[in-house]
Amino acid sequence: MSEPAVTRPAADLPVAPLGPSDQTEYNVVIVGGGAAGLELATQLGDRFRRTKAGRVTLIDRVRTHLWKPLLHSVAAGSMDTSEHELDYLAQAYWHNFRYRFGEMVGIDRERKLVLMAPTYDEEDRLITPARSIPYDTLVVAIGSITNDFGTPGVAEFAVPLETTEQAKRFNRRLINACLRAHTQAEPIRPGQLHVAIVGAGATGTELAAELYRTVREVIAFGMDRIDPSIDIRIILLEAGPRILPALPEALSQSTAETLKGLGVEVRTNARVSAIQADGIHLASGEFIPSELVVWAAGVKAPDVLKDIGGLETNRINQLVVTQTLQTTRDPSIFAMGDCAACPLDDTGATVPPRAQAAHQEASHLLKQIPRYMKGEPLEPYHYRDFGSLVSLGRYSTVGNLMGFIIGRNFRVEGLFARLMYRSLYKMHEYALHGGRWIFLAILARGLSRRAEPEVKLH
Structure with a gap:
């Protein structure tokens, strides 16, 4: 089950350092295993397997990944999460990166350390101690949380x-x-x-x-x-x-x-x-x-980012980044996805917190981090809006595509829109697994659906 770690303040607890062997290579640390963070860790890990340029470490406070746009289906009971959840440890083993279970509670920019709180299980037993993970390049991709705007109750x-x-x-x-x-x-x-x-x-x-x-x-x-x-x-x-x-x-x-x-x-x-x-x-x-x-x-970035490591944040706790996705006060720290406030245009608007933006930013940093490691200038990120699609279950799918095929915005509904909607998830799965895995997964899910109720009953 994908349950978050139970964390406690780490101020009075010893920090367990990593072993010397973990500090001999160039370390790219990614905090957050959502769509953007996991795609970047997977593809950068595969690249480093070939180039031997460094090592990738992914930190997350849960043990499995589920594509966030699927959560409404989980809540409604129309999807079996066991068919779609991905185990971080297995993905790390398959794609040449390290997974560290726990929650980031601070950043020591002087010593280039990610500070992690201890975690405990439901019986109050220690799982992982308070510790620090060294980085040479840090990517923060911890997504967003609900913004209740201070509404009582x-x-x-x-x-x-x-x-x-x-x-x-x-x-x-x-x-x-x-x-x-x-x-x-x-x-x-x-x-x-x-x-x-x-x-x-x-x-x-x-x-x-x-x-x-x-x-x-x-x-x-x-x-x-x-x-x-x-x-x-x-x-x-x-x-x-x-x-x-x-x-x-x-x-x-x-x-x-x-x-x-x-x-x-x-x-x-x-x-x-x-x-x-x-x-x-x-x-x-x-x-x-x-x-x-x-x-x-509404959404906002997690509260842990407010003033973390002295980095610049906005009113909803997002890390303010430049067009290269580097934080304004530390070029060795990048941020992407919902927790990043990236300039959209000259009006002061920022890139919207959407799945397509997170996917684009992960693809962009996959190319730019190796350049940063070599000391080469970085290319700016430019958001491309391909439109929006909304699924109404088996009843309908609606949306608009922007300049995608015919050079202008157009409205889509029905079967074509449904296929486009499903393709977004398949693109995410392709980035994590490749085409052969997707074919086998579709076959397995189709067979299991025939043998089980269409809704979750427990």
Whole structure:
């Protein structure tokens, strides 16, 4: 199971240094095994196997990798994570890099060390001690976490979708809620089986569509006391004037119509002011009963980055980087993905926190880090927006592609859009494994689907 390490302050604990043999080669250390970090570690490790130029170390506080855009499917119960999770230790063995389990809590820039907290298991036994890992070049790629904007009750009563474990936690709560409603003596309470999703970006919108189907399929397995048409309610809340603000307005409107046609309640201009155990308070004064709440309303970089090592950060904790993805105060430290604030243009805008940006930045640093190691000048990174795609499960896929085939933006829906959406994940898998592995994985997943329920029931 991909569970985060339990960490504690390391101030009063001894730091375990690495052995001398680990410090004789040029060390590229990557912190964060998300899409960008793992792709870079894999491909740079393969390159160093051939060139013998150095060694790559990947640090992450969980032990397995799952492509983050799949988390809504895990939360809805429509995907078996065991078929898609990747073990870091195995990937490191196959692709010539080292994996270190633990969480970064600081950077010593003078001695070029990544400081890691000790980790403990569920029984409070030490797994790994506090230690330091030396680097010559450091790449920070720890992604983003949910930004609750200080809204009361979010931490206590809402479930974010940042990690695999959080998505599994929400799915367990959903199944438990259905079982509870089916077996309780008293009638089902208003809001007891309502799911409110706060934030109508891609994650929230995709989750709403998936949940509409999966909840009904769970209930169909013998929970006849629950009437989906009466007891189940999926509510999608957006503080702005429309859902999917990153897409053209026409696509936002058509997606909203599709969701409403399914029975999802779409509420725009609905700013949440507080969350409590049995529902949501809106700034307008309205109260929406709901005992299951997902918070997908905004992102920020993890709090550990705020002032880490004296590096420059912005108001949402992102490391400020130059066009070469180097931090402004230390050229030996790079940052990429959601935790980096990279200039987009001359207006002061930054590259958006999207999967395609992380993939592009990893590909860019794969070429630039060997140049940096040789003391050669680095080429600037330029973000290319290829558009956006949003999957509504088996009901539809919509999006826009930007200058991809015909030299201008165009709208895509239906089968073509679905194939394009799936190709994004296949590109990520190809970067990690190559083409032969993808073929075998598709075959294995197809066979397992024929022998199991289409939704997770436990």
